[in-house]
Amino acid sequence: MRVLGYLVLLILTLYFIFVKPYLMLKRVEWDVEGLELSFRKGLSFKGFLLLIPLRELTLSLYVKGASLKPWEFSVEELSLVEVSQRPPTDKPFDYDFSPLVRLAGRLNLKTESIYVSSNYVPYEESLTLFIRGAELRGGVLSSKDWAEVYWIKGADVRPLRVYLERAHVEGSNFVVDRALVDGGHYRLELSGRWEGKRGSFKGKALIGPFQGKDYHLDTIRLSFGGSISYTRINTDFTGESPYLEMKDRKSFRDIEIKGTYLWKWRGEHFVKSHLQSGMTAATLDYSLRDKSLRMDFKNLEVDSRLLRTDRKVYGLASGRLSLELKKKELSLEAFLDPMQFMEHSLRMVNLRLSLSYLRGLMGSFELSSYHPFQLFVKGSYAGGLLSGHAVLSGYPLRAREVSSELSYMGRFTFTDGTLSLEGGGKLHNLGYRDVMLGDSSYSIRVDRLNKYSLNIAGQGFNLLGEGSLEYKTFKGNLHLSGFNLSYGGFDLRGVGGMLWIDASPERLTLLGSIDGQVLKGGISSHFSSELRTTLKEKEWEGSFEGKLRDLRAFNQLFERGSFKGSLEKEKLGLSVDLDDRLTLAGYYDLREKLYVFEGSLKETYKDLVLSTSYSIRGKGDKTSVQFSGRGTYKKLSFPVDGSLSITGRKLEGYLKGFSLREGIVRISLDGGTVEGTLDEGRIRVLPILLYVGDREEMRLDLKEGSFNLKERSLYLKEGKVSGLAEGVVALSFQEKIGLTVNSNGTLDLSRLFSLVRSRMLADGEGSLKYTLSYRGGKVNLSAQSQDLYLRSRYIAFPMTGSLNLRLDGNYIAGKLSLRGNNRASFNAVLTGNLKEAKATVDGSEIPILYKKENMRANLLLSGAVEAFSDYRSLNLRGKVQVWGVANLQKLPKAEGGKSEIFKRVGVDLVIDSREPIRLNIPEGFIYTDLWARIRGNLYDPQYSLLATLKGGNLTYYERQFYIRRGSISVSNKESNLDLTLIAPAPDYSIIIDLKGNPQFPKALVRSEPPRDTREVLSTLVLGGGTGEGLLSLSGALVSAVPEISNVVRGAQRAAGLDLKFQASPSLAPTGEAGVNVKVSKEVTERLELEHQLSTSRNPRDTYTGGELKLTPNTSLGGRVYSDRSQEIRVRLRRKFDF
Structure with a gap:
């Protein structure tokens, strides 16, 4: 262990003396986190970061969660980023992967994520690779997820997804068992083998589908195989596509595809293929490097649908198409023999087309054909405009009845789907039916493929028109000068105008715009007319329409009018409109002299309008007329129904009776008769009756009168009025004056009030004398009554008096005076006109009776009120005094559902009491002074009321209470009660103060001298009886006892106020x-x-x-x-x- 420690110390010493200064000099940074070395885990670290900045290159390496054992390496995340200022290398990648493949057969590698990015910043180019979940174990390589590759060049981003399902190592060969590639528009499934510096592959591909604005290509299915190296990819492919559709133009089905794809490093890059669909074949040579396409095609169907034309076109085209995508140029050469165009079979048709779309679409074209007629077209295309010139010779023209051999020379344009041309030529042997017109010259202008305008100049005529070459139609006009024509008994004289020709395969129509004079029997008129005659199946039909001026017929002059007519064999159809007063439509049989017409008559004279429909039947000098319609006089409308019979000049007629109803009022007119000639005669009007409900109330009997059609006058002698009114009446009508009515008599007011008693709640007696005149729209009326006797359920006793009313044209004046006893009086004065009126009403001590279920009143009323009205709204203002006695059992409830008419009634009224009013209520009586004011409109008025209580006696709990003082105020916003009651007891007086809302007042109970409140309440209620009444003392006393008040408030919150x-x-x-x-x-x-x-x-x-x-x-x-x-x-x- 001591030796190992010395070794580590030596390594650190060498690192800080030699390595660290070098790294700092080169600005190389690195960092290791969590480095650990053990015999079990091997060498591992949590993170390793290495940053190497070079002059034109910066490399960044980051490794996370790495573990290194003999022949086994795993890493959670590996990131390698290259940022370069140098351009991508021009040299191909050249490396022999054999040693690395053999080594991979012994290694076990595993990674969760690999990120590799190479970026060439100045050239805006980068290549990025994402690998997720890859593992190499036992010579088998697989991935858990799709790897993503992004190649970016400027704004061009090309994504690619690769999924390596399985690959394995065979010695020095790396074999891909199955891999999937998704490039967006294409998907590949492939396998392959790599050995050293080259390999081979095979697979299947799905390309598309592709959807464009004007085309749809279904999915292309390919099978491919080839070789691959660092500098070359070469593959052959075969496949098919179900269909290619050019929308609304052409479709190809079951397309067979064969071809070759070649890519060389910095060299060739092209696709060559052969396409076959039915009898149509094409060979394509497309260079991906130069962006150029060459295509030779054969037997391509060219028809009306492909060319988007309504004309019949068909042929098989062969030729070559060249497309330069970089230069944006296109050229086309095509040959068709034969080609069907409409009814012609063209031979040796050649088409040459050259287009450039670098700066907008522009180019040139040439089309030629030499049989059965000669055609040469040459032009150019630029800015959406196709233009050129054409030469045509020997074209056989056949347009219905017109025939000729046509030659043409001129220019043409085609834009926005519309063809137009302009030129001229000769018409050899021009003819119409069997009429030969010789040679003519013409000029033509075509606006559409089947529309043209034509101007032909021949021997003695000049024709200008338009038509359709496709449908063999022509429309034009031919100018004419003065001629006379007689047809069907009509004479046309001094006619001038123009003829319009409309020719089609079914018919020939001549339309004339003419003017002149027409004569027929005793009828004459100047006219301007449009004449239409049609030849169909060798039979002529005719129609005409026009204007009339100074028409004279039947001793009548109509200054203007219009007419329409038709002629079919021997029957003349006619419709006439004269001065907007008389319309007529029907027919006249020229052979049988029989006529049947229907029409309408509308006569207007000032406020009188007569509108009727009629029917006329006749033969020879006998005519019968039936008419039906309506007449209006101002707002009054009435039916008009009757008949006339004319024999020669003798006239007889009958007007059917009718009724007018407005509500329960009905006016019945029994009709009338006329007898005389077409100039004058007698008229008799049957009785006119007025009904109210089913009862006859008035009758008008007019005596026989006279009429004069020449003078347009009517006189009805003096007649009798009976029933509701007794008097006389006379009527007349003159064209200059209009309607005149004169009447005078007496109106029975007793009978009148019997009709309106239920609505006015009033009744009356007496008579009203009147004089009425109406002349030329002006009304004069005078009415007087001196013996009026009026009764009303709201007035205590009858009132008598007089009435005077006068209407003089626009001015209205009137006065009504009534007296009751020695003290009561009522006066009203009316002034105004037909637009507005004012009434002043003055009353004194009028006894008013008011009775309802819970209230009765007997009051005296005095005051003055002014009323203003424009006959749409009413405004009242004034002051009224009232006093007397009223009995009130319950407070009145607010009435709902007011009529909208109350919104038009405005008020400003003040009401006060001259003397205290006695108000009797269930618990006693009250004397009070009253003041109130009402403003606004009656639909939602603003009101305020103050009642000052002067005294009274109320009984509660069998005890007499006296009103010491009090007041009640009521308004739209709030109501308030302030009342003090006092009741004597043996030892003290009970005093109760009521304050607040009159319906729910609060009570303060006290006594003089003062006693305990509970004692006072006990004394009060022990007397027996109840505390209920119009003013509920029981409810008010609840607030005086706190314990009871709390319970009541809780009950009110739970159950409401009721x-x-x-x-x-x-x-x-x-x-x-x-x-x-x-x-x-x-x-x-x-x-x-x-x-x-x-x-x-x-x-x-x-x-x-x-x-x-x-x-x-x-x-x-x-x-x-x-x-x-x-x-x-x-x-x-x-x-x-x-």
Whole structure:
């Protein structure tokens, strides 16, 4: 051991003298943690760190948890990082692994994690390797997890995952039994052998699938095998892919793949393959080093789907495609013979294409064909625009009925999927059907593949139009000058305009835009029209539409109008709209002279609008008309239903009766008749009746009148009004003046009030004389009554008086005066117009009666109120005085569900009492002064009320209490009671102060001279009776006894505020007197709970109990007393007949 110690000391001495200075000079750092040497564990350490900084290279080595024994080494973690400023070496790796492989057959190695990273910083290149869980034992190497490799060059990151399932050593050969490689887009399963500096491999690969915007390539399955060295990889492969689809263009199925892959160090790097799908074949030569592709193809199907065109195209193409990815250039040469284009079979079709997409897509192309017609196209592509020129000769044009041999020379463009061209040429032997038009010159402009515009100049005509080459259609116009035409009995004179031609395989249509004059019998008019005639199956059909001016027919002049018509064989269809007043649609049989029409008539005169539909049937000079519709006068709407019969110039008609209803009010008009000529005649209106409910209340009988169609006037002689009103009325209508109504008579107020009595709660008697006139929209009304007699359930006695009302156009004025006895009076004055009105109401000592279930009042009312209204809202303001007697049994409850109309009623009213009001309540009476104010709107008013109590007498516990003083205030926010009661007793006076909320006041009990509160309470309740009333004294007295008050507050918290209180005297068998207070609550209709507390010491006076009603005649109850004794009661109520 002494020798070993000297040896260690010598080593340390040599390290610190020679090694340590050198390491410090070279800035080499190292550190060992937990170094241990033993015969059992061998050499082990927890951690080892070595950092070697060189001029252009820095190496870092870190080893964690290492253990070294003879032929066995294990490490938890190994990390080796290289950071270099030098470029990657140009020399290939060259090392013979044979000795190392033979050594591996003897070693046992195990590691949990290996991290190796080589970084070339200035060149932005790095290679990183992660290995997890690798073990070499007995010459067999395996891994527990995937190893990850990352090669990074600038922003290009290429990840690779490798899983070595098993490898083993055979002498100097390293054999990979099975390994998996995952490169993202490809997955490999391979095996191989390495000996010295070279090896061999074989395996299978899955590549893809690949999904692009315009293509989808299914998974490629390959089998491969080859050789590998440090400077060369060479492999042959075969495989297949189910399909390649170019979306919406082309698809290839069952693609067979054969090829070779070659890689040389700093040399060649290419893939050569042969592809076969059906009859289509292609040979590819792709250089990965130069990024260039050469492809020869054969029998590639070219059709409409591949070219994305609606035209019929088909052919088999062969040729060559070259693609330079670095230069971003593409060239294509293709040959097709034959090629089907629409109905033509083209021969010797050649295509040359050259593209560059380095700075946007640009290039040139050339297309030629020489049979059956000559075609040469040459152009270029740049910035999304394809342009060029074309020469065409000898093209056989066939477009429905048009035929010619066409030649063309011009330019074309193709952009955004749209083809356009512009040029011109000759039309040899131009013809339409059997008509030959000779040679013509033309210019053409094509906007799409099947759309064109055309201008043809020939002998005596100039045609401008457009059409479709694909569908053989043409639309154009031909200018014409003055001609006359007669057809079907109509004469057209001085016509000028233009003809529009629309030709298709099914029909030929001529459309004319013309103007002139038309004459037919006694009808004449100037017109401007569009004429359409169609030739279909050798039969002409026609239609027309246009405008009319100065049309004269049936002694009527219509300044303007429009019409539409059609001609089919011998039947003329016609629709007319004249001045927006008359519409007509139907047909006229030219052979039978029979006509059937339907239409509508709309006449408007000021506020009167008549809108009807009608039907007309006739033959020769006989015509019958049926009409039905509605008329409106301002907001009044009524039906119009009737008939007319015309024979020559004789006129007869009938208007059907109708009814108007608004609520329970109904107006019934029995209709009317007319008789005369087309100029003038007589009119008779049947009675007009007014119903309220099912009862006839008024009747209007008009005498026979007259009408004049030329002057557009109507006169109804003076008629009689009977029923609710008695009087006369007359009506007339003139075009310049409008409707005029005059009436005067007397209105029966007794009968009127009988209709509204239930709604107004009032009744009346008397008569109202009126004079009414309406002329040209202006109303004048005058009404007077001197014998009004009014009764109301709210007024103690009837009132009599007078009424005057006047409406003069826009001005309204009126006055109502009523008297009751020698003192009561009511006056109202109304002024205003049709937009707003004001009423001033003044009343004096009006006896008011108010009756409800829990309240009755007999009061006198005086005051003045002003009312303002714009007929949408109402505002009231004023001051009213009230006094008298009121009986109140219960406090009124708040009423819910107010109508929205109350939001439009504003108030500002002050109410006070001229004299104290006597208020009778269940426990006595009170004299009080009253002051109140209500503001805001009636839907949610702001109010405040103050009642000052002047005196009164209240009875509680069979004892008289006198009101010493008091007041009650109520508002939207709070209510407050302040009341002092005094009751005399033999030795002292009992005084009770009630304060707080009127519904739940608190009581302060005292006496004069002062006595103990319990004594005073006992004296009070021993008198018998109850303390309940409108103001509950029993509930208030609870607060005066602390013990009872605490119990009540607890009960209120548990059961709410809806509790019943009852205070009563008690007398114990010992002669002791006390006060019992019972608190009870009905939980449900069947269950009631109660609790009684007593000031006496008798345990039977304090208890808790309840009662449950099982049936209306059966109940079950019980009590628990303060001494914990109990009792149960069963009650059965039944009548027994003994």
